[in-house]
Amino acid sequence: MFICLLIAKIRLFIKKTGRKAFKVRKMLYFCTNFIEVCKKMKIVVLAKQVPDTRNVGPDAMTPEGTVNRSALPAIFNPEDLNALEQALRLKEQNPGTTVTVLTMGPDRAAEVVKEAMYRGADGGYLLTDRAFAGADTLATSYALSTAIRHFAPDVDLIIGGRQAIDGDTAQVGPQVAEKLELNQITYTEEVLACDGKTICVVRHIDGGVETVETALPCVLTVNGSAAACRPRNAKRVMAYKKTEVPKLTCADVNADLSQCGLAGSPTKVKNVENIVFKAKESKSLTGSDEDINGLIQELMESHTIG
Ligand SMILES: Cc1cc2nc3c(=O)[nH]c(=O)nc-3n(C[C@H](O)[C@H](O)[C@H](O)COP(=O)(O)OP(=O)(O)OC[C@H]3O[C@@H](n4cnc5c(N)ncnc54)[C@H](O)[C@@H]3O)c2cc1C
Numbered sequence: 001m002f003i004c005l006l007i008a009k010i011r012l013f014i015k016k017t018g019r020k021a022f023k024v025r026k027m028l029y030f031c032t033n034f035i036e037v038c039k040k041m042k043i044v045v046l047a048k049q050v051p052d053t054r055n056v057g058p059d060a061m062t063p064e065g066t067v068n069r070s071a072l073p074a075i076f077n078p079e080d081l082n083a084l085e086q087a088l089r090l091k092e093q094n095p096g097t098t099v100t101v102l103t104m105g106p107d108r109a110a111e112v113v114k115e116a117m118y119r120g121a122d123g124g125y126l127l128t129d130r131a132f133a134g135a136d137t138l139a140t141s142y143a144l145s146t147a148i149r150h151f152a153p154d155v156d157l158i159i160g161g162r163q164a165i166d167g168d169t170a171q172v173g174p175q176v177a178e179k180l181e182l183n184q185i186t187y188t189e190e191v192l193a194c195d196g197k198t199i200c201v202v203r204h205i206d207g208g209v210e211t212v213e214t215a216l217p218c219v220l221t222v223n224g225s226a227a228a229c230r231p232r233n234a235k236r237v238m239a240y241k242k243t244e245v246p247k248l249t250c251a252d253v254n255a256d257l258s259q260c261g262l263a264g265s266p267t268k269v270k271n272v273e274n275i276v277f278k279a280k281e282s283k284s285l286t287g288s289d290e291d292i293n294g295l296i297q298e299l300m301e302s303h304t305i306g
Pocket of ligand 1 (some may be wrong): 144161167173267
C-alpha cells in the first residue's frame, strides 16, 4: 500500500515538474522569440519644412523668381508625415526603438521636429547654418548624411518622404543612401515586416505593386498614398511644447564647407514661373462628342498635342 502510494506520488511529481518544465520551456521560447522579433532599432526620419505650394496665390513668387516664403504658410512636408507614421509603427512593434527627426533649414524649421514629437517621435535635430543656405539636392543630401554620421553612426533605418512639395525632385532620399553607402527602397507604401536585420516592404510603382526585402541599415522613401500620420497626442503636446530642439551647425557635424550650400551646389534654379489659372482662362465642357472633338482640335492647333 505504502509503495503504491509512493509510486503514485513520484509519478504525479514527474508529471507536475514535466508540465512546469514544459511551461518554462514554452515561456523561454516565447521570450526568446519576442527578443528575436523585437529589435531595438535606431530610426532617423528626414522631415522638411516647406512652403504650402498646394494653395499658391499670385504673390507666391518674388519678382526675382524665387519662392516668396513669407506669402505661404510653412508646413510639414506632406509625404514626410507618411514617413513618420511608418517609423512610429515600427517603434510600436519593436519596444526600445527610437525615432529621431532630422530637418535642415532656418530656425523656424525646428517646428517640424516638435510636431513630430507631438505625434510620437522621441526627439530630433535642426541642422542649421548660414553655410547650408542655397543648397541643391546634392548639397542637401551631403549635409543630412554628414549629420546622420555624426549623431547616429549606428542608424538602422532612415525614412523620408518620396519628395518635397517645393522642389519636387525626389532626389534627396536616394542621394542620402548613396552617400552613406546604404541600400534603398523608394516608393514605399507599407512596411510589412522588420526583424532588425532585414526589412520587407510593399512598393507602389507604375502599373502595380512590388514586395521587396533588403538588409538593414537602409533608406526608405515613402509615398503620399501610404498610411496617413496619426494626429498629435494632447499629453505629448503638453510635455514637449517648451522643448528646445538641439541645433547642429556645419562645424558640429564636421561638414566640408565646399560641399555645403551654394558652394556645394552645381544646380542653380534660374527662374521659376508661377502660373495661376484665372477663371476667364478656364472652359467648361460637357463631355459631349462635339465638345471633346472641339477640344482635341484646339489642342492640336496650339501644338499642345499631336
Ligand atoms: C521650384 C524649385 C525647383 C528646384 N529644382 C531643383 C533641381 O532641379 N535640382 C536640384 O538639385 N535642386 C532643386 N531645387 C532645390 C531643392 O528643392 C533643394 O535642394 C532642397 O533642399 C532638396 O530638394 P527637394 O526639396 O527637391 O527634396 P526631395 O528630394 O523632393 O525630398 C525628398 C525627401 O528628402 C527629405 N528632405 C529633403 N530636403 C530636406 C531637408 N532640408 N531637411 C530634411 N529632410 C529633407 C524629405 O524627407 C523629403 O521628403 C529646387 C527648388 C525649388 C524651390
